[in-house]
Amino acid sequence: MHCRALxxxxxxxxxxxxxxxxxxxxxxxxxxxxxxxxADPNFRETVVLxxxxxxxxxxxxxxLNRPTEFRLSQLVPSARGxxxxxxxxxxxxxxARNQIIFLAQSDERIGSALRVxxxxxxxxxxxxxxxxxxxxxxxKALRAYAGYAGWAPRQLQAEIAAGGWxxxxxxxxxxxxxxxxxxxxxxxxxxxxxxxx
Numbered sequence: 704m705h706c707r708a709l710x711x712x713x714x715x716x717x718x719x720x721x722x723x724x725x726x727x728x729x730x731x732x733x734x735x736x737x738x739x740x741x742a743d744p745n746f747r748e749t750v751v752l753x754x755x756x757x758x759x760x761x762x763x764x765x766x767l768n769r770p771t772e773f774r775l776s777q778l779v780p781s782a783r784g785x786x787x788x789x790x791x792x793x794x795x796x797x798x799a800r801n802q803i804i805f806l807a808q809s810d811e812r813i814g815s816a817l818r819v820x821x822x823x824x825x826x827x828x829x830x831x832x833x834x835x836x837x838x839x840x841x842x843k844a845l846r847a848y849a850g851y852a853g854w855a856p857r858q859l860q861a862e863i864a865a866g867g868w869x870x871x872x873x874x875x876x877x878x879x880x881x882x883x884x885x886x887x888x889x890x891x892x893x894x895x896x897x898x899x900x
Contacts, residue, residue, distance in 0.1 A: 732820045734877060735764070735859075736869040736890045745797045748887045751852055752806070752873050753859070754819055761854030765804065765825075767846075767878060768886040769794035775847045779803055781833035785845065793883065795848025804851055805832060808844040808875055823875050844879040869894055 735751040746766075753764035773792040776783045782790075795804060804827040807813060815831055816824035822843075826832075832847075834840040854862075862868060871890065880886055 732823075732873040734767075734871045734873045734890070735863075736871065736887065736894065738867055738869060739891065741867045746852070750877070750886050750890060751796075752819065752878060753852075754817060754825060761856050761858050764852045765795040765806070765848045766793070766852060767880075768883045770883050771849070773849070775803075776836075778849075779829070779832065779847075781829055782836045782847075784836040784838075789845040789847075791847070793846060793848045795850045796852030798851050798853045800850035802827065802851075803829075803832070803847055803849060805845060805847040806878060807835060807840075807842045807846075808879060809840070809842045811841065813840065820873055820875055820878070823873075823878060844875070846879060 731754050733753050735749075735753060737746050737749045737751075739748075741747060749769065750767045751764045752767055753762040771792050771794055774790050775792055776785055776790050778792060792803070794800075804825065806819070807816065807824050807826070808822050809824065810822060812818075813824040813826070813831070815828055816826035819825050831840065835842055835845060859868075863870065869890075871894075877886060877890070882889075
């Protein structure tokens with residue numbers, strides 16, 4: 704319960720932040736692609752969507768490419784009505800793995816959620832998830848994650864400077880790709896092809 708409260712507080716703080724002004728900070732809506740030599744088992748061969756830094760802290764993000772066999776409707780009673788194509792849990796990161804957060808794509812502003820991209824929102828609000836499952840809030844896509852990734856202030860920047868990650872602008876097609884398990888290899892291939900052209 705304490706972890707859930709901290710996560711909800713963090714998400715609330717994220718909603719009021721503007722884009723980072725310091726060049727050493729990372730912007731909202733960036734994809735981190737682990738370089739092949741990154742050996743950390745928490746992030747080996749991962750693609751991470753990162754959001755704005757927390758006040759006094761580092762960025763929060765979710766791993767996009769680790770689908771599990773668990774169903775959202777089985778683990779979250781209020782999500783039992785969720786459409787089949789959204790009914791999967793992804794391993795979002797090593798922090799608070801017993802907590803569910805989610806990304807939703809919608810043409811309409813989702814008021815209580817953090818806007819990550821033009822039409823993509825991040826939330827940990829169970830009531831919002833229930834409203835989506837009950838079609839009270841209309842979404843084009845939904846992705847649920849058990850846990851998230853987080854870094855201490857400037858920790859991720861140091862990892863990037865040390866050569867652990869590639870960075871690309873995020874887009875909804877990558878976030879909600881149907882073949883999430885292949886996302887890392889697809890992006891690595893694209894990055895390699897660009898580097899050789």
